[in-house]
Amino acid sequence: MDKIVNNRIKLEFPSKGENVALARITIAALVSQQELTLNDLEEIKVAVSEAVSNAVIHGYRHQSDGLVTVIGILQGEKLIIEIIDEGVGIPDIEKAMEPAFSTDPERTGLGFVFMQSFMDEVKVESKVNKGTKVTLVKVLSNENKNIAVS
Amino acid sequence: MALILNSKKNTLIAHISGDFDLVKANQYREQIDRNLAETMSQNLLLDLAKTTFIDSSGLGVIMGRYRKVKANHGQMIIYGVSPRIRKIFELSGILSLMPVCSSEEAAWKILEENTRKEA
Numbered sequence: 001m002d003k004i005v006n007n008r009i010k011l012e013f014p015s016k017g018e019n020v021a022l023a024r025i026t027i028a029a030l031v032s033q034q035e036l037t038l039n040d041l042e043e044i045k046v047a048v049s050e051a052v053s054n055a056v057i058h059g060y061r062h063q064s065d066g067l068v069t070v071i072g073i074l075q076g077e078k079l080i081i082e083i084i085d086e087g088v089g090i091p092d093i094e095k096a097m098e099p100a101f102s103t104d105p106e107r108t109g110l111g112f113v114f115m116q117s118f119m120d121e122v123k124v125e126s127k128v129n130k131g132t133k134v135t136l137v138k139v140l141s142n143e144n145k146n147i148a149v150s
Numbered sequence: 151m152a153l154i155l156n157s158k159k160n161t162l163i164a165h166i167s168g169d170f171d172l173v174k175a176n177q178y179r180e181q182i183d184r185n186l187a188e189t190m191s192q193n194l195l196l197d198l199a200k201t202t203f204i205d206s207s208g209l210g211v212i213m214g215r216y217r218k219v220k221a222n223h224g225q226m227i228i229y230g231v232s233p234r235i236r237k238i239f240e241l242s243g244i245l246s247l248m249p250v251c252s253s254e255e256a257a258w259k260i261l262e263e264n265t266r267k268e269a
Contacts, residue, residue, distance in 0.1 A: 017173040024203075042234050049205040053172045106179065106214045110206040110242050117241055 005033045007074045015056045015066035015085070023070045023083075024048045030072045031079055036140045043118035044079065044138060050111040051083040051134045057107075059087025059132055077140045086131040093124050153178050155185045160224075161261065162191035163254070167200035170208035179211045183218070192224035195257050199230025209242050216248055225264055229257040 009030055013019040024045045031044055052068060060066035069084040090096045097112040115122045121137035153174075154165040164182055168174070186194065194215055198204070212228070219226045228250045231239065239245050249260050 017171075017176070020172045021169060039234075045203065046205050046238065049171055049203075049207075053205065053207055056172065107210040108206045108213055108242060110209060113241065114206060114238070 004076045005074055006076065007033060009072045011070040011072075013068055013070075014064055015060040015068050015087075016064045017053075017056055019068065020049055020052045020056065023052045023068075027070070027072050027081060030074060031140070034074055034077065034079075034140055040138070040140055044081075047115045047118045047136050047138075048081060048083070050114050051081075051136065054111055054134070055083060055085035055087065055132070058090070059085035061088065079136075079138045079140060081136040083134045083136070084131065089128040089130055089132055090124070090126040091128050093126055097124065153181055155181065157185070157189040157191050160191055161193040161195055162186050162189055163195045163197065165197040165200065167202075169203040170198075170201050170211075171203065171205050172207040175207040175211045179214065182211075182215055186215075186218070192219070192222055193261060194219050194224065194226045195254065195261070196226065196228045197230050197254065198228060198232075198235060201230075201232075201235060204235050204238055206242075209238070209244065212244060213242075213247075225261055227251065227257040227260055229253055 007030060009026065011023060011026055013022060027048045028041060028045050031041060048070070052070065055068045056062065066085060066087055071082040073080040099109065099113045112122070115134070115136060119136045119138045121135070123135040124132065126132040152167055156163050162182070162185055166178065170178070182194070196212065216226050226248050228248060229252060231250055236250070239250060244250070251257055251260060
């Protein structure tokens with residue numbers, strides 16, 4: 001029962017912590033249109049959660065009046081997710097992506113580690129005072145498929 | 151989705167159900183810290199059996215509480231971890247910091263053994 005789903009969604013929301021769950025659940029609903037493993041579904045949820053949390057915490061420094069855009073594109077078994085903010089930007093992307101680098105002692109600095117572990121590609125584009133765009137790509141595995149029920 | 155706290159034997163037990171992400175992290179950090187102080191508990195047991203999701207914000211709270219409990223010469227033990235959450239723990243290095251076990255009973259056993267060793 002192979003189904004090929006091509007679909008696209010765009011979400012825009014204010015940079016509130018509550019919307020991190022909204023984004024991850026919406027993307028989970030989108031990818032669940034395609035057959036995928038529960039494991040892939042969980043990994044995608046964590047990666048989206050990290051990227052959107054970064055936009056809220058770092059991009060907009062916890063100010064809830066910023067705009068976060070999440071675009072999810074499903075091209076058959078390929079999933080592309082873009083998380084875009086118009087916040088402060090990242091001065092040194094390489095440093096920001098280092099494991100255990102965090103500007104806040106109550107945070108782990110593991111956000112990018114999870115994104116990179118769980119997705120096939122992670123691309124970060126950023127300009128100081130303009131904003132940041134994170135692109136996450138994952139090819140959904142078709143082995144050992146346990147169909148996720150959403 | 152909630153945090154339920156109770157304390158006994160110098161130990162605060164925090165039961166976390168639902169998603170443990172950015173919003174909950176800020177709430178739970180504050181509640182756990184306040185209760186550790188109010189009950190004057192030295193140790194912290196964290197029950198994640200009903201936790202459905204965790205990301206690095208939740209992990210930040212766990213690591214932050216670990217540092218706090220350690221600084222106060224206490225112990226922190228986590229129990230009820232699903233395979234999904236265990237995978238996140240493996241990646242984060244939490245497993246090398248503190249005991250992670252299956253049940254509350256096992257957690258108490260570890261706590262009591264370690265307390266005896268230290269005595």
